[in-house]
Amino acid sequence: MARKFLSGNEAFAEGIRLAGPQVISAYPITPQTIVVERLSEMVEEGSLSAEFIHVESEHSALSCAIGASAVGARAFTATSSQGLLYMAECLTYASGGRFPIVMMNANRSTALPWNIYGDQRDSISLLDSGWIQCYVENAQEALDLALMSYYIAEKKEVSTPFMVNLDGFVLTHTYEVTDVPEKEQADAFLPGYETENKLDPDHPRNLGFSVGPEHNMAFKYKEHLGILHAKEAVREAEERFAQIFGRQYTGLVEAYRTEDASFVLITLGSIAGLVRETVDRLRERGEKVGLLRIRYLRPFPNKEIAEVLGNVRAAAVLEKDISFGNEGTVFSNVNSALHKAGIPVPVSGYIGGLGGRNISSEEIEGIFEDLKSEKRKTMFLGLGGEGEWV
Amino acid sequence: MKPYLRDRIPETLAELPDATAYEAGYLVTKNAGWRSSRPVIHQETCRGCLKCYLYCPEGVIFQDGGKVKIDYDFCKGCGICRKICRFGAIEMEEEK
Amino acid sequence: MGINVKTLCKDEFFYGHKACAGCGGSLAVRIALKVLGERSFAVLPAGCMSAVGFNFPQLCFGNNAVISTFAGTASMLTGIEAGLRAQGIRDFQAVGFAGDGGTADIGLQALSGAIDRNDDILYICYDNEAYMNTGIQKSSLTPFGARTTTTPAGKNIRGNLRPKKNMFEIVAAHGIPYAATASIGDLNDFMEKVEKASRIKGTKYIHVIAPCPTGWGIAPDETVEVAKEALDCGLWYLAEYEEGSGMTLNYRPGTFASVEHYLKRQGRFRHLTGDDIDIINHSRDVKWKLIEKNLGE
Numbered sequence: 001m002a003r004k005f006l007s008g009n010e011a012f013a014e015g016i017r018l019a020g021p022q023v024i025s026a027y028p029i030t031p032q033t034i035v036v037e038r039l040s041e042m043v044e045e046g047s048l049s050a051e052f053i054h055v056e057s058e059h060s061a062l063s064c065a066i067g068a069s070a071v072g073a074r075a076f077t078a079t080s081s082q083g084l085l086y087m088a089e090c091l092t093y094a095s096g097g098r099f100p101i102v103m104m105n106a107n108r109s110t111a112l113p114w115n116i117y118g119d120q121r122d123s124i125s126l127l128d129s130g131w132i133q134c135y136v137e138n139a140q141e142a143l144d145l146a147l148m149s150y151y152i153a154e155k156k157e158v159s160t161p162f163m164v165n166l167d168g169f170v171l172t173h174t175y176e177v178t179d180v181p182e183k184e185q186a187d188a189f190l191p192g193y194e195t196e197n198k199l200d201p202d203h204p205r206n207l208g209f210s211v212g213p214e215h216n217m218a219f220k221y222k223e224h225l226g227i228l229h230a231k232e233a234v235r236e237a238e239e240r241f242a243q244i245f246g247r248q249y250t251g252l253v254e255a256y257r258t259e260d261a262s263f264v265l266i267t268l269g270s271i272a273g274l275v276r277e278t279v280d281r282l283r284e285r286g287e288k289v290g291l292l293r294i295r296y297l298r299p300f301p302n303k304e305i306a307e308v309l310g311n312v313r314a315a316a317v318l319e320k321d322i323s324f325g326n327e328g329t330v331f332s333n334v335n336s337a338l339h340k341a342g343i344p345v346p347v348s349g350y351i352g353g354l355g356g357r358n359i360s361s362e363e364i365e366g367i368f369e370d371l372k373s374e375k376r377k378t379m380f381l382g383l384g385g386e387g388e389w390v
Numbered sequence: 391m392k393p394y395l396r397d398r399i400p401e402t403l404a405e406l407p408d409a410t411a412y413e414a415g416y417l418v419t420k421n422a423g424w425r426s427s428r429p430v431i432h433q434e435t436c437r438g439c440l441k442c443y444l445y446c447p448e449g450v451i452f453q454d455g456g457k458v459k460i461d462y463d464f465c466k467g468c469g470i471c472r473k474i475c476r477f478g479a480i481e482m483e484e485e486k
Numbered sequence: 487m488g489i490n491v492k493t494l495c496k497d498e499f500f501y502g503h504k505a506c507a508g509c510g511g512s513l514a515v516r517i518a519l520k521v522l523g524e525r526s527f528a529v530l531p532a533g534c535m536s537a538v539g540f541n542f543p544q545l546c547f548g549n550n551a552v553i554s555t556f557a558g559t560a561s562m563l564t565g566i567e568a569g570l571r572a573q574g575i576r577d578f579q580a581v582g583f584a585g586d587g588g589t590a591d592i593g594l595q596a597l598s599g600a601i602d603r604n605d606d607i608l609y610i611c612y613d614n615e616a617y618m619n620t621g622i623q624k625s626s627l628t629p630f631g632a633r634t635t636t637t638p639a640g641k642n643i644r645g646n647l648r649p650k651k652n653m654f655e656i657v658a659a660h661g662i663p664y665a666a667t668a669s670i671g672d673l674n675d676f677m678e679k680v681e682k683a684s685r686i687k688g689t690k691y692i693h694v695i696a697p698c699p700t701g702w703g704i705a706p707d708e709t710v711e712v713a714k715e716a717l718d719c720g721l722w723y724l725a726e727y728e729e730g731s732g733m734t735l736n737y738r739p740g741t742f743a744s745v746e747h748y749l750k751r752q753g754r755f756r757h758l759t760g761d762d763i764d765i766i767n768h769s770r771d772v773k774w775k776l777i778e779k780n781l782g783e
Contacts, residue, residue: 022568022569022572022573023565023568023569023572025561025564025565025568051568051569051571053564053565053568054603055564055599056595056596056598056599056602057595057596057599059555059557059558059561059596060558060561060564060595060596061561063554063555063557063558063561063562063565063596064561064562064564064565064568065565066554066558066565067552067554067562067563067564067565067566067567067569068565068566068569068572069565069569070562070565070569071527071565071566071569071570071573071575072573073568073569073570073572073573075565075569089555090555090558093555096410097410098409098410159408196411197408197411198411199527199550199551199552200550201525201550201570201575203413204413204524204547204548204549204550205411205412205414205550206411206412206413206414206415206416206540206547206551206552207409207410207550207552207553208410208540208552208553208554209410209412209540209541209545209553210536210541210553211410211542212541212542215406215542218403219406219410221403222406222408226408391498391524391548392497392498392501392548393498393499393501393502393545393546395502399543400543410542412542412543412545413545414548414549414550414551415499415501415545415546415548416543416544416545417502417545417546418543418544419502419544420502421504424507439491440491440492443491444491444494444517444673445673445710446513447507447508447509447510447512447513447516447709448501448503448512449500449501449516452496464502466507466508466706468507468508468699468706468707468709469508469705469706470508470706470707470709472707473707473708473710473711474710
């Protein structure tokens with residue numbers, strides 16, 4: 001193991017090197033570009049033995065990865081924002097075909113207006129595309145997820161593509177000291193990809209076919225079961241990961257100081273770091289506050305969220321996303337989880353950080369302050385729009 | 391080797407594949423019903439040049455023991471074979 | 487010895503499909519796969535041949551085959567080729583079969599990318615000159631004057647106003663190792679080209695004219711002879727481009743057969759006036775002058 005000073009992008013690239021995809025197809029886009037640059041260098045220097053395909057678009061990036069996966073090769077691609085939207089057609093293709101491709105998405109605002117900075121509207125707008133969606137907080141988690149994502153996606157009962165989301169710039173371009181495992185450790189963790197869902201010279205198959213109304217829904221049902229199986233696969237992967245690498249992750253969510261908390265802020269991605277610091281500061285003042293970081297938006301941690309929020313007085317969701325004409329999508333999902341569990345906790349929805357707008361510790365404190373009223377509130381952080389959006 | 395008719399049609403959830411992947415060349419229906427007329431090869435006129443076999447969009451014409459035959463399960467009766475035959479060895483007969 | 491009907495593989499790889507009777511596209515796919523053999527990995531985008539060949543559980547390809555996205559024929563071929571090679575699998579042919587819309591319209595960018603990378607794939611465009619699978623809409627390979635459902639022939643406009651995009655030369659301009667035009671009206675020529683392409687490393691492109699009885703308004707038994715007539719009247723031509731040696735013409739009619747006869751036997755052209763046919767004759771002559779110029783004659 002080596003300790004290196006790496007940006008989120010670089011850490012992820014190191015993780016991909018260790019996972020050893022056989023085909024990488026990618027198209028550059030800010031702020032993802034450094035990942036594909038590093039991977040190109042690794043291929044050039046020989047530390048990564050992969051076919052690096054310089055595709056002419058994101059649509060082709062994912063289409064090419066699907067082709068590689070369709071012959072049983074481990075495939076990787078990376079994108080961001082407009083690029084993710086451009087490949088949207090291929091997202092449902094990959095999930096419907098049950099191809100366990102891993103993609104890194106550098107979360108970035110979507111045009112218009114043009115903006116290269118981070119928010120999560122790109123990936124969250126594609127939440128229903130059938131991919132596992134994980135949101136990491138720091139460079140170490142990014143590297144570790146590069147390895148774990150393949151383990152989870154490639155489990156036979158899962159067979160679902162995996163999108164690892166890193167906040168653009170805030171995480172992709174920020175340097176942190178990161179443990180980079182040895183290749184031997186990585187190989188011990190991650191077995192080779194074996195599947196029968198492939199074109200095979202020895203057993204010819206027809207793939208990606210049409211299915212009429214009679215059986216189409218059965219295929220969709222199986223696809224849904226597949227992504228739900230990822231919950232168990234995440235647990236298994238993290239247990240195995242801890243045994244080999246000594247780092248323990250916490251499943252679909254990470255609860256921080258929530259055991260006795262009265263007020264909990266729910267968020268995802270790198271902003272969780274600032275929320276954690278704010279929680280610590282408020283705790284020093286004796287305030288019973290906590291953080292619930294959602295790590296996986298799909299499969300959605302309904303049960304885990306309900307468990308953490310069962311005894312709180314109020315909670316808020318802070319997300320870098322808005323479903324125009326309704327509310328934040330994470331907020332909708334959290335409310336649904338609580339409603340299904342019969343938990344009547346008032347939950348507020350805060351939209352923040354769109355287009356890279358800064359979220360300050362004071363604003364986070366302000367959310368915790370608002371929660372004390374135990375009233376539902378929805379607003380654009382720092383702008384207004386207060387009220388119940390009903 | 392060619393795709394051929396199978397006895398088993400996957401129906402139940404357990405029989406359906408988990409992914410959109412299945413054995414190549416798996417046929418469960420014929421195309422015979424599409425025909426309004428059928429090509430008939432007059433063996434005495436046929437020279438075995440196989441031009442009809444080459445130009446058949448369905449690939450249903452084949453040679454068997456020196457004779458040129460047609461797989462009527464999958465022939466759609468398009469009549470290209472009749473037109474392409476230089477020897478007039480193929481005639482179209484109305485399906486009854 | 488060249489490939490011919492006697493040496494052609496007896497196996498059938500595209501069988502039991504649901505294409506219209508007399509479909510030219512299905513003939514092109516069938517013959518190409520017989521030339522390429524059982525170790526072909528075929529990619530077919532959304533379009534006629536995927537619609538008629540992959541209706542689970544009726545799966546009509548005997549070899550490995552997959553449907554790609556409409557725009558993704560070439561990019562998926564790239565992935566398949568790279569994925570197989572990365573696993574040490576050799577001796578296979580990644581081959582794509584896309585229609586005119588899937589090639590010259592929505593799939594052109596990905597095809598250009600693959601040629602630029604010189605990926606070791608064979609891309610075959612079966613050109614039936616319109617979006618036939620959706621019911622005969624104009625593509626950029628629909629010829630001038632043709633009636634389609636989106637270029638209706640009426641009082642004000644007589645069918646499609648634009649000439650056919652020249653895919654062969656667009657592809658050749660990339661400096662591709664091998665490109666060819668072909669026709670289902672001359673399968674010996676087509677077979678030879680497919681066979682030749684399979685022996686060349688890098689990207690190969692074959693553009694095969696494949697009449698569609700439904701969309702062209704001809705009888706199912708006329709597909710092959712209409713394709714042949716297009717060659718004889720000079721509205722289509724058989725040529726090859728090879729990196730280094732440039733373009734070769736494979737067939738030159740002594741005198742052109744009647745363009746009018748070719749057009750008027752097809753429902754899609756039946757509305758054309760004498761003036762329209764003059765325009766088509768003129769553009770045919772201009773085209774052939776350019777061909778001769780390109781050949782340095």
